[in-house]
Amino acid sequence: MSGAVARMALAGYRLAGVALYPLAGPYLACRAMKGKEDRSRRLERLGYASQPRPRGPLVWVHSASVGETLSILPLIRELRRREIHVVLTTGTVTSAALVAARLGDEVIHQYVPIDLKFPIKRFIAYWRPDACITAESEIWPTTVAELARRRIPQIRVNARISDRSFARWSNHAKVAEALFDKMALVVAQSDLDAERFRDLGAWPVIVSGNLKSDTDPPPCDELLLAKYKAEIGDRKTWAAISTFDGEEMAAATVHRALKPKNGQLTIIVPRHPDRADAIETMLKEEGLVVARRSRNDELTPETDIFLGDSIGEMGLYLRLTEIAFVGRSLTNEGGQNPLEPAMIGCAVLTGPNIQNFRDAYQHLVRKGGARVVKDVEMLAKAVHYLLITDHARARMVEAGADAMEDLRGALAKTVKALEPYLNPLTVTARLQPKVAAAGTGR
Structure with a gap:
């Protein structure tokens, strides 16, 4: 597949998303009836915010599942220690419950908007993130494109890619390159993962180890x-x-x-x-x-x-x-x-x-x-x-x-790799007045 064909394929994906957008509401309503969506917060999946944006630097952190959310808890706490606001998106009701239990009001939790043009544009325009850090293994083309258009750094942490996913992406190498080369940084779990991300077009890529090894043991009553x-x-x-x-x-x-x-x-x-x-x-x-x-x-x-x-x-x-x-x-x-x-x-x-x-x-x-x-x-x-x-x-x-x-040690390596992106935000955050103000956006 040539580069031109790859760009046409991605454009087709985005156009299909625009065409399917009217069906998004009924689709989410159906999922809510099955208990797969939070009925009271369904609009978040369409990019509508349910909380005000605080003033100052803000990083969008995304983790799809419970396991991925657990793995990045120490990194989120490091961001908060630096006084950087975090809007954390997850994809499941279970992971939302975990965020509420483990982080409380340390972060702003939202359900991740579906990967369609209007929800993603709405979400980014409202929250105006200074960077996006994701721990999900999937790549969402519309999200990648909209972040890149606004020149918002996209960083993958605790990144891994399975044998099956690598084979699938390798069969569509030009499409992979068009997406992966938009990553500002990939912090991979292993040398093999790093090699695969480089092969698919990501750069730079470093190896940190698994962030899960630096988490605390799961608590119990x-x-x-x-x-x-x-x-x-x-x-x-x-x-x-x-x-x-x-x-x-x-x-x-x-x-x-x-x-x-x-x-x-x-x-x-x-x-x-x-x-x-x-x-x-x-x-x-x-x-x-x-x-x-x-x-x-x-x-x-x-x-x-x-x-x-x-x-x-x-x-x-x-x-x-x-x-x-x-x-x-x-x-x-x-x-x-x-x-x-x-x-x-x-x-x-x-x-x-x-x-x-x-x-x-x-x-x-x-x-x-x-x-x-x-x-x-x-x-x-x-x-x-x-x-x-x-x-x-x-x-x-x-x-x-x-x-x-x-x-152990993956967290320290990850934070060090992120310093070029986090240090300016840390300085700005600590110079901000200590009174939060609601932001607006559309």
Whole structure:
């Protein structure tokens, strides 16, 4: 594809967006009916602001998912320490709840406008960001084009690109170059990610490591933790977390195989809690006794499965065990981030399909904090061995903690890379009068 054809393709994308704009309202209303949008804040997705813009420097920070939001919390706090205002956009109701719980009024939260010309122009015109920092893996062409038109620096942090995404972009190299070369800076998680971004046209690109390694362990309610520990008593436990379709059945199979030997409690935390009803039905059909967190069910000696179907309580579930299988890796592809269980003190198990977190797993496996299992039978053997062998489990937990120490430092490297953009804003912010004033925009 030539450069001219690539530009025509992107122009076609923008024109299609203009044509589809009248359907945006009904589309969002339909999503709201399904619980996928916040009904009361739906207009934010069309670029209408629900809060005033404060006076002074402001950075637009975007993270699509809960995991990406968690990864950039330390960076957001660094921006606020510099007295730079932050409008933080996220794409899901779950991530919005996380922002409210973790950041409160430290930032201005808005739902990200959909990638159509009028919502994006409306959003940028109102908030007038001095820079845009994003931790999302996706590229949104209209947003990229509108920011570039206004010469607003676009910076990617904690950037990674999966095997599948890289192959797809490589097949449309000229389109990729037309988008990626508009990035002012890419701060990549790994050398491989950096190489891929450069190949696609981004420049400059530096490597920082994974920002998630510099986050604090996920918190938990200490009273709830004490309650559940008392109910569990001296029973052995293991957890299957961030599970996708098929992996709950795998966990149930492991549980049934090991229960006669260990009498253990199995904790299952699906990646998408809205699947909990279907998961519970499946588990009961397998003859298992299920307690659900969302119902505040008691964990009795007869409970087989504790179904963690709540949002924002991973810290609670991981503190109830020292063995964690991390999902989207056995019956699905890509993997999920293993750093949270490692930093809390769990021996980590994973399936073989971990392309999206290759570097993190390689380091954990090399240090001895994680082990790859190829199928359900191997998972059952690994769980059984760790349940009955205290010294082996303790060795993996300690190795995981050592690996986490090795991985720290990504935040400092990221902030250093951002200094040419942040230092002028910091000076301006600290020279501003300390009285916030509402801004206006259209």
